[in-house]
Amino acid sequence: MCTFAAQNVTHTMEIALHHPLKNYNTFGINAHADEFVAVRSVSELSQVLKENSNKQKFILGGGSNMLLTQDIHALVIHVDIKGKEVVFEDDNHVHLKAMAGENWHEFVLYSISQNYGGLENLSLIPGNVGTTPIQNIGAYGTEIKDTFVSCEAMDIETQEIKTFTKEECEFAYRESVFKNNLKNKYVIVSVTFRLTKNNHKINTAYGDILAMLAQNNITEPTIKDVSNAVIAIRQSKLPDPKELGNSGSFFKNPIVSKELFEKAHAQHPQMPHYVVSETEVKVPAGWLIEQSGFKGKRFGDAGVHTKQALVLVNYGNATGQELLQLSKKIQETVYTNFGIRIEAEVNVI
Numbered sequence: 001m002c003t004f005a006a007q008n009v010t011h012t013m014e015i016a017l018h019h020p021l022k023n024y025n026t027f028g029i030n031a032h033a034d035e036f037v038a039v040r041s042v043s044e045l046s047q048v049l050k051e052n053s054n055k056q057k058f059i060l061g062g063g064s065n066m067l068l069t070q071d072i073h074a075l076v077i078h079v080d081i082k083g084k085e086v087v088f089e090d091d092n093h094v095h096l097k098a099m100a101g102e103n104w105h106e107f108v109l110y111s112i113s114q115n116y117g118g119l120e121n122l123s124l125i126p127g128n129v130g131t132t133p134i135q136n137i138g139a140y141g142t143e144i145k146d147t148f149v150s151c152e153a154m155d156i157e158t159q160e161i162k163t164f165t166k167e168e169c170e171f172a173y174r175e176s177v178f179k180n181n182l183k184n185k186y187v188i189v190s191v192t193f194r195l196t197k198n199n200h201k202i203n204t205a206y207g208d209i210l211a212m213l214a215q216n217n218i219t220e221p222t223i224k225d226v227s228n229a230v231i232a233i234r235q236s237k238l239p240d241p242k243e244l245g246n247s248g249s250f251f252k253n254p255i256v257s258k259e260l261f262e263k264a265h266a267q268h269p270q271m272p273h274y275v276v277s278e279t280e281v282k283v284p285a286g287w288l289i290e291q292s293g294f295k296g297k298r299f300g301d302a303g304v305h306t307k308q309a310l311v312l313v314n315y316g317n318a319t320g321q322e323l324l325q326l327s328k329k330i331q332e333t334v335y336t337n338f339g340i341r342i343e344a345e346v347n348v349i
Contacts, residue, residue: 013037013044015075024078025063026126028245029320033058033076040080040101042189046159048077049187057156058349059187061100064127065135065247066347067327069320079130079187084110087192092199095149097192100130104137111193112227117200118147118193120227121209124234126241126248130188133164134178135345136171140206140230145171147193153178153186161189174252174345202226208233237308245314246305250327251285252345264338271338285334285342286310292333302326324348 019036022028035055039045049057056074080101088095094116098107104127108119121142132144133151148166155162170177178186200223204210212229213221221229239246256264261281265271268291274282289295289309296306301318304326305311312323327344334342 013039013048019076021060021063021068021072021076024060025066025068026241026245026247027067027314027320027323028241029068029314029318029323031068031320032071034071034073035075036078037075038078038080040082042081042154042161045077045079045081045154045187045189048075049154049156049159053157059184061131062103062126062128064125064241065131065345066349067247067320067323067344068349069324070349072349077187079128079189081130081189089197092197094195094197095192096195097190098129099190100128100188102129104129104132108227111195112224115223116195116197117202117223118142118195120223121203121230123227123230124238129191133169133171133188133191134176135174136169136176138174140209140233141203143171145169147195149192149194151188151191153188155186156184162186173255238311239305239313244305245316245318246311247346249285249310250312250344250346251289251310251330251342253282253285254288254340254342255280255282256340257281260339264340268338283340288334288338288340288342289330292330292337294330294333299326304330320349 016036019033021033022030037048039048052075058072058074058076060076060078081099082101083099084102085097086094087097096111096116105124107129108123111119121140122137125137125139133148136144145166151164152161153164202221204213204221204226209226209229212232213225218225238248255276258279258281261273272284272287276282286309294304295309297304298315300322301315302322303313303315305313312327314323331342334340
């Protein structure tokens with residue numbers, strides 16, 4: 001047990017044994033951690049890492065992008081560090097820093113309330129700030145990398161804090177250095193974003209957003225209007241994890257070679273697609289899954305959402321293994337039908 005004075009408040013941390021994780025993952029999977037501790041400051045994180053250097057460790061944020069298929073035989077460290085501050089400001093831009101444990105959607109709403117633009121298209125994505133760069137989360141034509149300045153991360157071995165620039169994060173589609181070369185090496189403790197104070201770049205390129213704005217007779221949308229539109233769209237398509245266990249989009253939209261796309265498209269001329277480059281094409285995974293007959297299908301308590309085929313759901317007591325088997329069945333069927341492989345966006349533990 002360790003005691004810290006953080007913000008003049010003493011917080012006693014105890015490592016709990018065989019701790020239930022049902023409330024710490026948005027799928028609501030009933031798995032357990034051999035050991036569990038929540039940290040609420042950078043110094044607490046440092047101390048826990050130092051005192052447990054010989055143990056296997058598992059870093060847990062908002063639990064929104066993982067599927068637990070088993071108990072976690074490690075010390076689970078739940079990063080619950082809160083706080084946000086302006087670290088730089090000029091006439092047109094602000095650098096807004098948020099600590100890793102801040103709820104992502106609440107942080108987006110806070111930025112909009114301050115009239116800071118840039119994050120509005122990422123409204124209502126589940127999870128916490130600290131995990132957003134790992135996945136380079138994105139939605140409706142915007143990704144984290146578009147506003148990202150830097151993140152501070154703690155080296156798990158040495159407890160030293162390193163600042164990573166955008167270039168050092170090696171962002172790609174749902175990818176970053178933290179998912180690859182630096183996986184399990186660092187804990188992100190804060191992220192800083194460059195946001196606009198005026199002349200906001202309103203991004204309404206996605207048809208769904210334009211349709212929602214038109215429905216509400218909005219011709220000159222504000223960042224708040226865009227956020228409201230995104231929230232309404234997401235709520236119409238995606239289940240609330242508090243009501244129905246899910247992790248948002250379970251699969252990535254596959255980016256395939258032009259040759260592979262043309263072969264599949266010749267057999268399925270109605271296949272929607274987006275040209276990524278001269279050699280690559282992106283195909284919506286949701287369409288592939290829906291065409292394969294899985295939308296709304298239920299297998300015990302594991303199922304595919306009725307409104308969005310990209311979303312796997314836990315109707316109550318599905319195990320992680322049951323959801324994993326369903327995801328594999330979907331992948332195999334899509335490959336058989338279209339010759340296209342779809343990958344999980346969710347981390348399978």
